[in-house]
Amino acid sequence: xxxINLRYVEETYDEHGILSRFGVNxxxxxxxxxxxxxxxxxxxxxxxxxxxCNPEGEEHTFNFGDMxxxxxxxxxxxxxxxxxxxxxxxxxLRRHYQFWFIxxxxxxxxxxxxxxxxxxxxxxxxxxxxxAGVKALICTSAxxxxxxxxxxxxxxxxxxxxxxxxxxGGGMLVGQETDADGNRIGAALSAPDGxxxxxxxxxxxxxxNTGVREASEEWTRVPTRAADPFLLYFSSGTSxxxxxxxxxxxxxxxxxxxxxxxxxxxxxxxxxxxIADTGWAKSVWGKLYGQWLMEACVFTYDFxxxxxxxxxxxxEKYRITTLCCPPTMYRLMMAEGLGGFDLSSLVYCTxxxxxxxxxxxxxxxxxxxxxxxxxxxxxxxxxxxxxxxGMECKPGSMGKPSPQYTIELQDGSGRPxxxxxxxxxxxxxxxxxxxxxMGYYLDPERTAEVMRxxxxxxxxLAWADEDGYYWFVGRNDDVIKSSGYRIGPFEVESVLLExxxxxxxxxxxxxxxxxxxxxxxTIVLNGGYEGSxxxxxxxxxxxxxxxxPYKYPRIVDFVEVLPKTVNGKIRRAAIRDNDAGNxxx
Numbered sequence: 001x002x003x004i005n006l007r008y009v010e011e012t013y014d015e016h017g018i019l020s021r022f023g024v025n026x027x028x029x030x031x032x033x034x035x036x037x038x039x040x041x042x043x044x045x046x047x048x049x050x051x052x053c054n055p056e057g058e059e060h061t062f063n064f065g066d067m068x069x070x071x072x073x074x075x076x077x078x079x080x081x082x083x084x085x086x087x088x089x090x091x092x093l094r095r096h097y098q099f100w101f102i103x104x105x106x107x108x109x110x111x112x113x114x115x116x117x118x119x120x121x122x123x124x125x126x127x128x129x130x131x132a133g134v135k136a137l138i139c140t141s142a143x144x145x146x147x148x149x150x151x152x153x154x155x156x157x158x159x160x161x162x163x164x165x166x167x168x169g170g171g172m173l174v175g176q177e178t179d180a181d182g183n184r185i186g187a188a189l190s191a192p193d194g195x196x197x198x199x200x201x202x203x204x205x206x207x208x209n210t211g212v213r214e215a216s217e218e219w220t221r222v223p224t225r226a227a228d229p230f231l232l233y234f235s236s237g238t239s240x241x242x243x244x245x246x247x248x249x250x251x252x253x254x255x256x257x258x259x260x261x262x263x264x265x266x267x268x269x270x271x272x273x274x275i276a277d278t279g280w281a282k283s284v285w286g287k288l289y290g291q292w293l294m295e296a297c298v299f300t301y302d303f304x305x306x307x308x309x310x311x312x313x314x315x316e317k318y319r320i321t322t323l324c325c326p327p328t329m330y331r332l333m334m335a336e337g338l339g340g341f342d343l344s345s346l347v348y349c350t351x352x353x354x355x356x357x358x359x360x361x362x363x364x365x366x367x368x369x370x371x372x373x374x375x376x377x378x379x380x381x382x383x384x385x386x387x388x389x390g391m392e393c394k395p396g397s398m399g400k401p402s403p404q405y406t407i408e409l410q411d412g413s414g415r416p417x418x419x420x421x422x423x424x425x426x427x428x429x430x431x432x433x434x435x436x437x438m439g440y441y442l443d444p445e446r447t448a449e450v451m452r453x454x455x456x457x458x459x460x461l462a463w464a465d466e467d468g469y470y471w472f473v474g475r476n477d478d479v480i481k482s483s484g485y486r487i488g489p490f491e492v493e494s495v496l497l498e499x500x501x502x503x504x505x506x507x508x509x510x511x512x513x514x515x516x517x518x519x520x521x522t523i524v525l526n527g528g529y530e531g532s533x534x535x536x537x538x539x540x541x542x543x544x545x546x547x548x549p550y551k552y553p554r555i556v557d558f559v560e561v562l563p564k565t566v567n568g569k570i571r572r573a574a575i576r577d578n579d580a581g582n583x584x585x
Contacts, residue, residue: 004295017390026226050097055310070195074102085111085224098165101212108219110230120148133158139164140164164207226248230251257388258383265291273286299318325568326569327357330351330360350375357494381437385402386399398471429454459477461475461479480519505521520556520575
């Protein structure tokens, strides 16, 4: 390890060895693909970069030399198709290893990567392609997303090029050899001839693997600037169309604290697993930028559906050392039973994406000996509140503000909140910290709404205790206003999850003529329990006795499953939308 990250940062630690100051020095021509990945490849080509496998049984270990070679070939191929600097390129590749080749290649070219999830429907995809002016789409053959793209092609005049990547089933077609068209699937993302050897034919599409294998390995650096746009994510809220979050080429450097001071990755001999699909920003938080700036190896499991036993088995088999996933996934792994798996390789566990309940914190620590170390950030920024390495974690707290940012809690008038008072999390934008978005693409009004009076307004609510630890309350839009009270869904969920009957829960507000909104709990029960009026009353009493009585759920709905994102985050907005639809009917 050559400590490449130290080229770009200035760090100070206190007397306890805890990070107290963090600054970034970003060269004007910084380019992550050239200055980090290719740099490592030139000196330590054999250093492991990624261990990749899928449920079909295919396995590969890519070193940094491999990543340089395949990204150079990919850059040549995409350039030959007319993709150049500033072009918007949408990438929908699940967890296929080609995503990493493409992410690096697009940055080498100077194009802008637009990752997206394979779960998009026609309306979603049309909006994204049209609003971002997407020129090329690189898409997996697994699932229905390519067919969705075919259906919207006529409505997307900017979309000039469609490129298909053989998805080998993406975890959906275990054991099968060919599809109806003769394309290899199953354990054949690479095919017997090697990486990117599995061809794919689809009318109107170009085959990525064929083009890349035939492309030259010789690539000459293209001048780029760190200030150039290079990454765009769509971030959905509870109202309006998704926002287009635009990041500059300096963004990867903003993730050094993510990997170094939060994930605590092990650079030599370690393997880091962040469970996230490449369509979401959390993927590059844990599968790319910070980890490779720390010269560490990442693990990728190209699955279709989260199966706790498979993830636990992978931790055991591949000797995962650091792990990050949403609280829901930790809870499901605990429900699976940890006793049958050897998790002794784990040295550090982190969590984000939704609030961490204290009972889960204690349960995971009891079974593994490791605390769940929480962090907080957004698609618009990197990790801005966290429990840094060496800090004492308080169960349920997301930690303290990162020295990378100047963070405050402000009330509705922009005044700092005293300890114990709920306020909005805001980050100072003068000077703009590395890791914060450039703004919402082509939307100056929305940008001005959140970047005003010298602060970026996250829309997330929290309170701080006397020790400076922050405690998540909820989104501004998630907070329930009932009978004059402001009720954070997380605090009610935390209490309900302490009851033996409750496996998962989402708390939302339902319009109420008298109270404004009534608290509703949508609950998945543990085995051995059945929904009944008696259990409803028991749960309501349980909440009343353990928190302020006005917070108890007046409505309780028992369901088989909760709506979640592909990364396991509970979608409260989907529950609200469903309730609204039922009311209209």
